[in-house]
Amino acid sequence: MRASWVEAALIFSGAVVGWYTTRRWRISGAQAAPRAPTSDYLAGLNYLVNEQPDRAVEAFLRAVAADSDTVETHFALGALFRRRGEVDRAIRIHQNLIGRAELTPSYREQASYALAKDYLGAGLYDRAEKLLLELSTAGSYRMAALRDLTQVYELEHDWARAIEVHRELARVANPPQPLAIAHYWCELAQAALIAGDYPQARTHLQAAHSEQKRFARGALLRADLAIVLGDTELALKLLRQVAVQQPAVAGEVWPRLLRALKTAGRIEELSSILLELAQSGQVVADALAHAAILTTEIDSPQLQKLVREYVSREPMIGELVAAFLPEGGEIDVGVLKRLCVAMRRQAQRAPRFRCSECGFSSTSFFWQCPGCKSWDGFKPLSPSELLAPANRAPRS
Numbered sequence: 001m002r003a004s005w006v007e008a009a010l011i012f013s014g015a016v017v018g019w020y021t022t023r024r025w026r027i028s029g030a031q032a033a034p035r036a037p038t039s040d041y042l043a044g045l046n047y048l049v050n051e052q053p054d055r056a057v058e059a060f061l062r063a064v065a066a067d068s069d070t071v072e073t074h075f076a077l078g079a080l081f082r083r084r085g086e087v088d089r090a091i092r093i094h095q096n097l098i099g100r101a102e103l104t105p106s107y108r109e110q111a112s113y114a115l116a117k118d119y120l121g122a123g124l125y126d127r128a129e130k131l132l133l134e135l136s137t138a139g140s141y142r143m144a145a146l147r148d149l150t151q152v153y154e155l156e157h158d159w160a161r162a163i164e165v166h167r168e169l170a171r172v173a174n175p176p177q178p179l180a181i182a183h184y185w186c187e188l189a190q191a192a193l194i195a196g197d198y199p200q201a202r203t204h205l206q207a208a209h210s211e212q213k214r215f216a217r218g219a220l221l222r223a224d225l226a227i228v229l230g231d232t233e234l235a236l237k238l239l240r241q242v243a244v245q246q247p248a249v250a251g252e253v254w255p256r257l258l259r260a261l262k263t264a265g266r267i268e269e270l271s272s273i274l275l276e277l278a279q280s281g282q283v284v285a286d287a288l289a290h291a292a293i294l295t296t297e298i299d300s301p302q303l304q305k306l307v308r309e310y311v312s313r314e315p316m317i318g319e320l321v322a323a324f325l326p327e328g329g330e331i332d333v334g335v336l337k338r339l340c341v342a343m344r345r346q347a348q349r350a351p352r353f354r355c356s357e358c359g360f361s362s363t364s365f366f367w368q369c370p371g372c373k374s375w376d377g378f379k380p381l382s383p384s385e386l387l388a389p390a391n392r393a394p395r396s
């Protein structure tokens with residue numbers, strides 16, 4: 001909250017500078033003479049800089065009451081109301097501006113964009129989309145409108161349109177966003193898989209693959225498709241690749257690995273696959289052990305070995321368990337299983353994933369962070385972090 005006010009203060013400090021250099025214009029700009037700022041307007045800016053938003057609103061309201069014809073004060077008030085969550089008031093101010101026939105084209109464009117942001121803030125996505133589509137065709141708000149449109153389509157799960165807008169952005173100037181587009185294709189593929197339309201799912205997954213190589217989510221969905229189509233070898237190959245290349249998503253690999261083997265009646269191969277994967281690196285072995293602890297009964301001896309080695313190295317858990325063992329002793333299977341049950345219970349009660357971009361934590365895994373909307377940022381918490389909620393970042 002504090003950060004947003006600091007941001008607002010910076011924006012309006014910029015507005016002050018701009019004002020003094022260009023002077024203030026009335027709504028009917030073309031015919032009007034430049035005017036000096038009112039004391040209330042300056043007082044409002046001063047309150048903003050000093051992070052006193054309530055007093056800033058009061059000052060801007062006085063400025064508008066004294067002179068309802070100035071554009072800047074309306075924009076300042078509208079932006080303030082939106083930031084305070086008073087979106088209805090912001091909408092009324094910007095609608096009022098747009099309704100004035102004498103408004104200059106550039107101010108009209110600015111007011112339309114501000115109103116679109118109000119609608120976004122109010123969750124009125126269809127109205128925001130309509131305004132943003134108009135602004136996205138040309139003009140100084142084109143790029144901003146296109147970026148906001150991707151947000152609207154993501155929120156509406158309209159993945160096909162999100163892909164179109166991303167491509168339009170890349171054509172205009174922005175760097176291409178292959179990761180986001182690949183995730184949109186995966187969303188479409190997942191929907192096709194759920195609907196049982198396997199040819200369509202395959203087409204979408206090929207499109208995802210052409211956008212992004214070594215892409216965990218695409219490979220996992222291709223494994224899902226291979227499992228339902230009975231191609232166990234392909235599923236196991238894809239899952240092995242993801243486990244080795246991107247250990248952070250082992251939690252997504254593990255249940256699929258079990259499903260592929262159980263569906264094919266080949267669960268006895270689990271131990272040899274685990275051994276092979278563990279030999280590819282400590283990080284891979286630990287990630288699989290971690291995923292297994294939180295989702296599975298650890299009955300396989302190979303799995304017990306992985307889990308035992310993993311928890312023994314965990315800073316807090318390893319030391320605690322070692323304190324109860326005789327010198328050089330090893331955690332027996334009974335203790336190991338009870339430890340796993342305790343961690344599973346804790347994982348069900350508290351967040352067990354955290355976004356590496358913004359710190360948002362959750363009990364569920366997300367490909368796109370609900371907090372900051374970044375892709376592929378969710379990482380599992382370690383057992384020590386799971387059992388030490390006091391050290392955890394607050395859930396957003």
Ligand SMILES: [Zn+2]
Pocket residue numbers: 355356357358359360369370371372373374377
């Ligand atoms: Zn985030």
